[in-house]
Amino acid sequence: MKPILQNLVEMTGHRDHLRLEVSVLSTLLKLGHIVQVRALEFFVQDQVTMLRPRSWSQDGQIVSSAHDACSDPQGVPLTQLPGLAQCIESRQASAQHSATGRHTLWLPVWLADRAHACLEITQSRALTRHQRDVVMGVFLVYQNYQSLLDYSERDALTGLFNRKTFEEQFARQAGARPDAAQGDDPPRQWLAVIDIDHFKAVNDRFGHLYGDEVLILVANRLRSLFRSQDRIFRFGGEEFVVLLRSVTLAQARQALERLRAAIQEHTFPQVGHITISIGFAATQAGSPVEILGRADQALYHAKENGRNRVCFYDDLLHSGALQAKVAHDEVELF
Template identity: 70%
Template sequence: MKPLLQNLAEMTTHRDHLRLEVSVLSTLMLQGRIVRVRALELFTLERQTMVRPRSWSQGTEVVSSAHDPSSDPSRTPLAQLPELANCIATRERSAERSEDGCHILWLPVWLGETVHACLEITQERPFKRHQRDIITGVFLVYQNYQNLLDYSERDALTGLLNRKTFDEQFARQQIAAVASALADGAPTGQWLAVVDIDHFKQVNDRFGHLYGDEVLILVANQLRSMFRSEDRVFRFGGEEFVVLLRSMTVEQAHSALERLRQAIQEQPIPQVGQITVSIGFAMAQGAAPVEVLGRADQALYYAKEHGRNQVCHYEALERSGALGKKVEHSEVELF
């Protein structure tokens, strides 16, 4: 019991979802009869719910996948796990399967109204009541702490990641990009885009802040639906959003951002009518987060100064000379 309590105490020291996930799997491995534990990630791909192992036990260690969810070769449709699919559909706390000396217990991780992950425990013997009680207790501590972490990382109005999570997510995206390139042998670009709602102050002044909040929520929903599970979307405050795009060519990034711009333009909003956004984006590799943000911001300002409702690429603007010459003054570069 003492090692289990020590692991539980260690688990609650983590301030990172993935490390917390690895910690809970390590804690569950202390149950002697368990053959394997896995943390499954649920995500949507082409309107189908998919499942893939994100972390799993390997001997006495826990390892994590280096693949993007959409390109992970181990991904499978949720429908291939009918017990788990039914458990989620009916909002049950757990699901089980027993066949040929293999007993599997699934514990979905609910964050609000959505299941983003699931713990899977496999062993050769049926789960006894005492063992299930211990596993469930560990799981509830884990799920509650996941919810606390998620709450601290989310913007209260839109539910998107907030500003304080950006630096960590930026660094993680860079590490994942390198790992993916090594695994697949085909490095592709990483991009940062700044999305700003045009004339948002006029919406607040004319219709009031309640309608302004509604506009922010609708834009956030579009951002959430337009990008993949491996991309990251943030609300930086006010009417400004930031998107980190992984594993894309510059053409693909521009096309994805253009689809977002067009979708927002074409979405009617009650009372307010039509809104538009301006977008600036820049390459996210080879520079500190603040530098990349500065470049994307310059592209955004160019878009706003030249008609709004458009997508501008920093590196393309720089090559064309549209941003003007850089004037170096001591250690500060002025545009």
């Protein structure tokens, strides 16, 4: 029992979801008779729920995938694991499957009323009552700590990621940037900055209660119109940021124009109709400060030229509407 307690202490010392995941898999791997442990990630592709291994045991060590979920060839439809699919649909705490010499236990990880991942434990023998109790105890500590980490990363009003998590998420996406792709419009990563037009007037006229409701409803539209592998942040006030993963420029434009039109057409309680302005830039070249600055420049151009528009930084640069700013290493993002 002492080694397990030591592992739990180490596990709860992490402040990063991936490191915490690796730590809990390492803890479970030491429990005996375990053939393999994996952390499976759920994502949606072409309206089909998929899953893929995000971290797993290999030669007694835990390794993690460097691929984005949306492009990982290891992704398979959830329907290929009917026991797990039924567990998720009926919101059960666990599911099991036994075959000759292999016994698998699935433990879905629920955050914000949604199963976003699953721990998979495969043993050479069926779990005893005692083993199951130990595994469930370790898992519940892990899930509770995941929830605490998730809460610290979220904006209290909208439930979106908050600004302090942006740098970590952006760095992780930048670290997975693909090699130069061929073609006129290859899939890339994009950063979009979104600002509600005349939001101060909404607060002044209708009060902050209705202003907060507008922010919540805009956040809900962002969730519904972007994919699970994209990342959405509230930067504070009426500003939002979206990291779009592995889409072409045409697809990025289409997604952002769809958002702009959806907000324009939506009727907000008491307030009526509002609009948003959007600026976006590619992320494959430059530091986070530079890339965010480019998207901000495009946003300000949209707001200064009529609002309710989507502007792409490179378009403005090539047309002469903007000029590239000189980057300085000493600039820091606050």
